[in-house]
Amino acid sequence: MSVKRNLFxxxxxxxxxxxxETGQDQLFIGLHLIHEVTSPQAFQMLEERGLKVLxxxxxxATVDHIVPTASQARPFKxxxxxxxxxxxxxxxxxxGIEFFGLNTDHQGIVxxxxxxxxxTQPGMTIAxxxxxTSTHGAFGAIxxxxxxxxxxxxxxxxxxxxxxxxVRKINVSGRLKPGVYAKDIILRIIxxxxxxxxxxxxxxxxxxxxxxxxxxxxxxxxxxSIEGGARVGYVNPDETTFEYIRGRKxxxxxxxxxxxxxxxxxxxxxxxxxxxxxxxxxxNTLRPMVTWGITPGQAxxxxxxxxxxxxxxxxxxxxxxxxxxxxxxxxxxxxxxxKIDVAFLGSCTNGRISDLREAARLVRGHKVARSVRAxxxxxxxxxxxxxxxxxLPAIFQEAGFEWRGAGCSMCLAMNPxxxxxxxxSASSSNRNFVGRQxxxxxxxxxxxxxxxxxxxxxxxxxxxxxxxxxxx
Amino acid sequence: MNExxxxxxxxxxxxxxxxxxxxxxxxxxxxxxxxxxxxDGLGEYAFFDLRYDxxxxxxxHPFNEERYQGAGILIVNRNFGxxxxxxxxxxxxxxxxxxxxxxxxxAEIFGGNCTAMGVPTVVLSGEDTGSLMQMVEHDSSLTIEVxxxxxxxxxxxRTFPFEMHPAYRSALIAGNxxxxxxxxxxxxxxxxxxxxxxxLCGFSTPAKK
Ligand code: SF4
Numbered sequence: 027m028s029v030k031r032n033l034f035x036x037x038x039x040x041x042x043x044x045x046x047e048t049g050q051d052q053l054f055i056g057l058h059l060i061h062e063v064t065s066p067q068a069f070q071m072l073e074e075r076g077l078k079v080l081x082x083x084x085x086x087a088t089v090d091h092i093v094p095t096a097s098q099a100r101p102f103k104x105x106x107x108x109x110x111x112x113x114x115x116x117x118x119x120x121x122g123i124e125f126f127g128l129n130t131d132h133q134g135i136v137x138x139x140x141x142x143x144x145x146t147q148p149g150m151t152i153a154x155x156x157x158x159t160s161t162h163g164a165f166g167a168i169x170x171x172x173x174x175x176x177x178x179x180x181x182x183x184x185x186x187x188x189x190x191x192x193v194r195k196i197n198v199s200g201r202l203k204p205g206v207y208a209k210d211i212i213l214r215i216i217x218x219x220x221x222x223x224x225x226x227x228x229x230x231x232x233x234x235x236x237x238x239x240x241x242x243x244x245x246x247x248x249x250x251s252i253e254g255g256a257r258v259g260y261v262n263p264d265e266t267t268f269e270y271i272r273g274r275k276x277x278x279x280x281x282x283x284x285x286x287x288x289x290x291x292x293x294x295x296x297x298x299x300x301x302x303x304x305x306x307x308x309x310n311t312l313r314p315m316v317t318w319g320i321t322p323g324q325a326x327x328x329x330x331x332x333x334x335x336x337x338x339x340x341x342x343x344x345x346x347x348x349x350x351x352x353x354x355x356x357x358x359x360x361x362x363x364x365k366i367d368v369a370f371l372g373s374c375t376n377g378r379i380s381d382l383r384e385a386a387r388l389v390r391g392h393k394v395a396r397s398v399r400a401x402x403x404x405x406x407x408x409x410x411x412x413x414x415x416x417x418l419p420a421i422f423q424e425a426g427f428e429w430r431g432a433g434c435s436m437c438l439a440m441n442p443x444x445x446x447x448x449x450x451s452a453s454s455s456n457r458n459f460v461g462r463q464x465x466x467x468x469x470x471x472x473x474x475x476x477x478x479x480x481x482x483x484x485x486x487x488x489x490x491x492x493x494x495x496x497x498x
Numbered sequence: 499m500n501e502x503x504x505x506x507x508x509x510x511x512x513x514x515x516x517x518x519x520x521x522x523x524x525x526x527x528x529x530x531x532x533x534x535x536x537x538d539g540l541g542e543y544a545f546f547d548l549r550y551d552x553x554x555x556x557x558x559h560p561f562n563e564e565r566y567q568g569a570g571i572l573i574v575n576r577n578f579g580x581x582x583x584x585x586x587x588x589x590x591x592x593x594x595x596x597x598x599x600x601x602x603x604x605a606e607i608f609g610g611n612c613t614a615m616g617v618p619t620v621v622l623s624g625e626d627t628g629s630l631m632q633m634v635e636h637d638s639s640l641t642i643e644v645x646x647x648x649x650x651x652x653x654x655x656r657t658f659p660f661e662m663h664p665a666y667r668s669a670l671i672a673g674n675x676x677x678x679x680x681x682x683x684x685x686x687x688x689x690x691x692x693x694x695x696x697x698l699c700g701f702s703t704p705a706k707k
Contacts, residue, residue, distance in 0.1 A: 040694075040695060040696075041691065041695065042691070043684055043687045043688055043691045044684060044687050046665075046680060047668070047672065047674070047680075048664075048665040048666075048668045048669045048672075048674070049664055049665045049668065050665040052681055052684060052687075052688075054688065054691045054692060054695065056695065056697060056698070063532055063584075064583070064584065064585065066535040066536070067535070067536060067537055067585070070535070070536060075678070077678070077682075080685075080688075081692075091529075092533060104533070106533035106534070107533060109533075109535060110533060110534075110535060113535045147697060149696070149697065150697060155583060155585075156582075156583055157581065157582050157583040157607060159583075171583040171607055172583060172607070172610075173583050173584070173585035173588075173607060173610060173611035173614060174537075174585035174611075175585060175611065175614030175615065175676075175677075176610070176611075176614065176677075178678060179677055179678050179681055182678050182681070182682060183678065183681040183682050183685070183688060184688060184692070185681050185684075185688055186677070186681070187665070187677045187680070187681060189663065189665055221520055221577065221580060222520070222576065222577040222580065222603065222605070225577075225603065225605065225606055226606065252607075255577070255580070255605065255606070257606050257607060278697075278700075278701065282700055282701055285700070285701035285702065286696075286697070286701045288701075289696045289697075289701050321520050321522075321580075341519065341576070344518060344519060345518070345519050345520050348518070438524075438529045438582075439529060439530070440529045440530060440532065440533060457522075457524070457581065457582075459522045459524040459525065459581060460524070460525060460547070461524055461525070461528050461547050462524050462529075464529075464530070466528070466547035466552065467552070
């Protein structure tokens, strides 16, 4: 067989059960993760058909979307949230699925706990009823967001029907400058390739700049693949990956770990691997990015001006016009200096310990602007506990941030944390869709956690490179 | 076991036009309506925030228009259904009476979710989408026919060729769009595949390049 294969195709073939009549492949799913919002209907469908879970030991569950992050006392005040909580408790107990609930040390956003527990490993196929499942690709796994009918398929058969996508290599050369982060890389990629540029593709992030990143930064990039239309995004595993996994709860141990590393090295795309398309980006040219509109592709450098409709390709004008209207911005406005009402630090994109450390480093000794409500929501219990060991909550609280329990929170506002009216938020999350943060009129500016921290303190969009110690 | 097998070949109905690119699943069904353990009753929340203002007063939206009531075929533009994987979105549309969606392009997870519910998503060229939208906006009583075997959409005197994911098309026509039973029929191959996957066997089997 050819050695020019990329990781994606190698892993796909390893998991291929066969080709179905429809022409799709049946793919074995090595790791299935579930949460409370998209799984109850799948269990209901199983039970209606009298099916059981084929491999309960390959499925793991947690709760993240609906959990309140202020008080987590049971029963929840919100009756519907409580009902969903009970549904996942019952379903996992009945089917023998391991559940990381609120009373465990491992509860958190599903895409944060998988890696944290060492469940996420290179060369796996991973599925979860959540579009940001692409996050797990940071380990060189191929990870798909799926709908509820496919959750039912995976529960019942540990497989699903899929068409093989093409593979695009996104080669990021150079090195990031201070004040520029992984979030800025992915916002730039989506702005360049478009929010639907990745439909039908898996994205392989490669190049010097990517392999210089920590695992947490790689997760930020893979997380947002779906915002560019690519269902799957991944990074080839390397020594950084192995060191991250070593010693984690579900990681292979001792001899088995050594054998695992051998396998993980073998599956990585070689220098001569072939791709359907290659896209190049130079990290040296990147600057902090901010979204100005209502899709994650509507992003510009913090020192740039909003586009004028006339200068945009024709097919982008309609959505740009809607965006300007919703945001209350004008063509050619500067993004710098836009006032904010809320600062949100958290989500599966940027709610990990390194994100909180960086934000804390910047806000230490500063105060949140009087007009701003600022909240920090750690992505998982583990992140929260680690932050406590490092004294981060105190730094945030002294600066005027609220410090919360783990969950999705204001990323999609299914819990009590919501924007109100036309509030505008600086957010470290991944979606700026209309209504995403809980108010149909609310507005979201996506940016890196460091940029959110700087905006919280100054009350407006600032260039983090001019802020605090960067500015000195 | 109780199998669902129903061939879907031709869908007829009146059209409803929703213009605009990149209409995401948060617009199709806002997250706050997903606090449910079944999909029943989601139909009334389709496009909720676009249909009602903060006080609950109706806004102008095709789903609120008298002339489109009872329409079964949704016509949209580019990248429809982008964003979250929530099946609540196509479920809400289906429960609001939508049986097929015609558009310039669809987000990948959304298209798969629709197929799994037996709702075809078919792709017309930008020009044909525009023509069909105009026809329906002009006369909302027109019957549209989405015919999968011939890969065409018919409306009035016009016939538009469509493209569709071949796997989705053949699954719908064959009636095996509900994939669980098809997948489960290969249970022996599922288990033999598992036996050659290194991380399921202590990494003692070699990786195949
Ligand atoms: S943090 Fe946001 S994007 Fe991530 S899983 Fe939760 S709701 Fe989805």
